[in-house]
Amino acid sequence: MKIILIGAGGAVGKTALQTLNPRHEVITVGRTSGDILADIEHVDNIRAMYKQIGKVDAVVCSIGDGHFGPLKGMTGQQLMLSINRKMLPQVSLVLEGLDNVNDRGSFTLTTGVLNRDPIVGGAAAAAANGAVDGFVKAAAVDMPRGIRINAVSPEVLEASREKYDGFFRGHRHVSNEEVGLAYSKSVEGVLNGQVFIVE
Amino acid sequence: MKIILIGAGGAVGKTALQTLNPRHEVITVGRTSGDILADIEHVDNIRAMYKQIGKVDAVVCSIGDGHFGPLKGMTGQQLMLSINRKMLPQVSLVLEGLDNVNDRGSFTLTTGVLNRDPIVGGAAAAAANGAVDGFVKAAAVDMPRGIRINAVSPEVLEASREKYDGFFRGHRHVSNEEVGLAYSKSVEGVLNGQVFIVE
Numbered sequence: 001m002k003i004i005l006i007g008a009g010g011a012v013g014k015t016a017l018q019t020l021n022p023r024h025e026v027i028t029v030g031r032t033s034g035d036i037l038a039d040i041e042h043v044d045n046i047r048a049m050y051k052q053i054g055k056v057d058a059v060v061c062s063i064g065d066g067h068f069g070p071l072k073g074m075t076g077q078q079l080m081l082s083i084n085r086k087m088l089p090q091v092s093l094v095l096e097g098l099d100n101v102n103d104r105g106s107f108t109l110t111t112g113v114l115n116r117d118p119i120v121g122g123a124a125a126a127a128a129n130g131a132v133d134g135f136v137k138a139a140a141v142d143m144p145r146g147i148r149i150n151a152v153s154p155e156v157l158e159a160s161r162e163k164y165d166g167f168f169r170g171h172r173h174v175s176n177e178e179v180g181l182a183y184s185k186s187v188e189g190v191l192n193g194q195v196f197i198v199e
Numbered sequence: 200m201k202i203i204l205i206g207a208g209g210a211v212g213k214t215a216l217q218t219l220n221p222r223h224e225v226i227t228v229g230r231t232s233g234d235i236l237a238d239i240e241h242v243d244n245i246r247a248m249y250k251q252i253g254k255v256d257a258v259v260c261s262i263g264d265g266h267f268g269p270l271k272g273m274t275g276q277q278l279m280l281s282i283n284r285k286m287l288p289q290v291s292l293v294l295e296g297l298d299n300v301n302d303r304g305s306f307t308l309t310t311g312v313l314n315r316d317p318i319v320g321g322a323a324a325a326a327a328n329g330a331v332d333g334f335v336k337a338a339a340v341d342m343p344r345g346i347r348i349n350a351v352s353p354e355v356l357e358a359s360r361e362k363y364d365g366f367f368r369g370h371r372h373v374s375n376e377e378v379g380l381a382y383s384k385s386v387e388g389v390l391n392g393q394v395f396i397v398e
Contacts, residue, residue, distance in 0.1 A: 043275060071341035076242060076291045083282060083330065091326065092275045115333030118392070123337040127290065130333020131282065131326040134314030138325030141317045142270035193317070 001025070001057035003187065004049075006040055006093070009033045011160050012110055012152075012179060013062035019180030020060070020187060027053055040089040043096065050100045057102050058187045061090050062110040062152075067124040079124045086128035091135055094149065104146040108186040109136060111153040111195065119167060129153070133195045140193025148192040152182040155199040174198050200224070200256035202386065203248070205239055205292070208232045210359050211309055211351075211378060212261035218379030219259070219386060226252055239288040242295065249299045256301050257386045260289050261309040261351075266323040278323045285327035290334055293348065303345040307385040308335060310352040310394065318366060328352070332394045339392025347391040351381040354398040373397050 001024040007013035008028040020026050028034035029049060036052060038045040040063065066082030067074070090109045101107070111129040114122040136151045143149060156164055158173040182196040200223040206212035207227040219225050227233035228248055235251060237244040239262065265281030266273070289308045300306070310328040313321040335350045342348060355363055357372040381395040 071294070071338050072297055072343055074294055076287060076294055079290055079294070079334075080287065083286075087282075087326070087330070088275060088279065091278055095270070095273055095275060095278070098271055115329075115336055118337035118340045120341050123334055123341055126337030127286070127330040127334040130314075130336075131286070131330035133333070134329020135278075135322055135326040137314055137329075138317035138322040139270050142319050142322055144271055 001187070002055075003027065003058040003060060004029060004053060004056050005060045005062075006030065006038075007062040007110075010062055011157050011163075012154060014159075015157070015176040015179040016060050016062060016108075016183035018176060019184050027056075040093060041085060043092050046089075046092055046096045050097055053100070055100055055102055057105045058108065059093055059097055059101060059106070060108045060183060060187060061093050063089060064110065064128065066128055068121050069124075070121055071123050074124065079127060082124035082128040083131060086125065087131040087135075090132055094139060098144060098147065101147050104148075106148040106150070106187055108183060109149070109151045111151050113153065113155050113171065113199065116153075116197070117171065136195060137193050143192070148186075148190075150186040150191060150193065151195045152179065152186060153195050153197050154179045154182065172199055200386070201254075202226065202257040202259060203228060203252060203255050204259045204261075205229065205237075206261035206309075209261055210356050210362075211353060212259075213358075214356070214375040214378040215259050215261060215307075215382035217375060218383050226255075239292060240284060242291050245288075245291055245295045249296055252299070254299055254301055256304045257307065258292055258296055258300060258305075259307045259382060259386060260292055262288060263309065263327065265327055267320050268323075269320055270322050273323065278326060281323035281327040282330060285324065286330040286334075289331055293338060297343060297346065300346050303347075305347040305349070305386055307382060308348070308350045310350050312352065312354050312370065312398065315352075315396070316370065335394060336392050342391070347385075347389075349385040349390060349392065350394045351378065351385060352394050352396050353378045353381070371398055
């Protein structure tokens with residue numbers, strides 16, 4: 001398969017790369033590193049990326065910044081920052097990319113644990129995750145030409161334990177291999193409209 | 200209890216009104232009808248509403264327009280219309296209203312069936328529902344002074360059967376009483392961070 005992977009430089013994206021790269025042609029796309037440089041927060045970057053790469057069998061995306069902080073004092077703008085940086089780019093990849101994915105190809109988006117097992121300060125990120133999870137479930141019944149769409153929603157990675165030290169007390173940490181399996185199932189399997197929880 | 204109910208003129212909001220009005224002081228708020236006129240898509244309207252009403256024990260919201268249509272051809276702007284009209288106003292009610300709700304009071308937002316049991320054309324609405332559901336779950340752990348937050352996520356109302364004729368084949372239709380119970384549980388009960396599914 002020919003696969004676009006956006007966000008391969010991140011800890012979660014790396015798990016998809018490690019899993020898929022040995023048996024497929026993976027084209028990595030990122031803001032600062034990758035085979036192709038593109039910032040998918042800008043829809044013109046998405047269009048240019050698809051134009052440059054052409055038809056593919058799968059699009060995998062693992063990106064998403066956003067606001068993190070207490071609810072009291074949070075503004076609507078801060079919440080929308082998470083929507084605009086984690087939800088809208090991933091959804092736009094799908095809306096702009098339908099014609100670039102081959103018959104029975106797939107989209108795989110990435111969410112996370114915060115909208116099912118919340119921590120303090122995570123309400124904006126949880127809203128963005130929930131939006132992507134919801135979009136995936138409903139878009140799945142509306143896809144043309146047998147194209148599938150799923151989300152991977154991992155717990156905190158073992159590899160990110162230090163980075164998030166203290167924020168996720170009591171949470172399991174999952175291995176790169178476990179998260180990679182979810183991307184494999186989404187890209188190389190047959191399921192559609194699923195949120196693959198890795199925990 | 201003193202309760203603000205936004206969207207009492209809609210089919211879903213009416214179920215909350217029928218349930219809560221007999222035993223509480225319910226102040227209805229709407230764009231075109233209600234005790235107070237306000238359009239909560241505008242944050243200045245939300246602020247003016249809270250200023251006028253003062254402290255309450257519960258805020259219940261049942262609003263939400265948005266884009267409905269096939270995925271193929273949907274634009275990011277159309278998807279964001281649903282976010283901006285169904286998610287952001289409800290979330291803003293919470294962010295702007297924390298200081299207006301008494302200790303151990305509550306917020307109750309409204310989502311719906313589309314992000315768990317999708318139909319064709321509902322991807323944008325599903326994203327908005329998912330965002331609200333996710334926000335509610337995470338905001339719940341971050342609420343000050345024992346304030347609670349929940350969402351009510353009803354199937355299609357029996358009362359809306361004609362309005363949506365043909366769109367929800369195979370879906371159950373639920374009674375006003377059943378949906379009203381969910382609002383009652385959220386406002387008059389003790390649970391927090393729940394999405395009360397009525398189906």
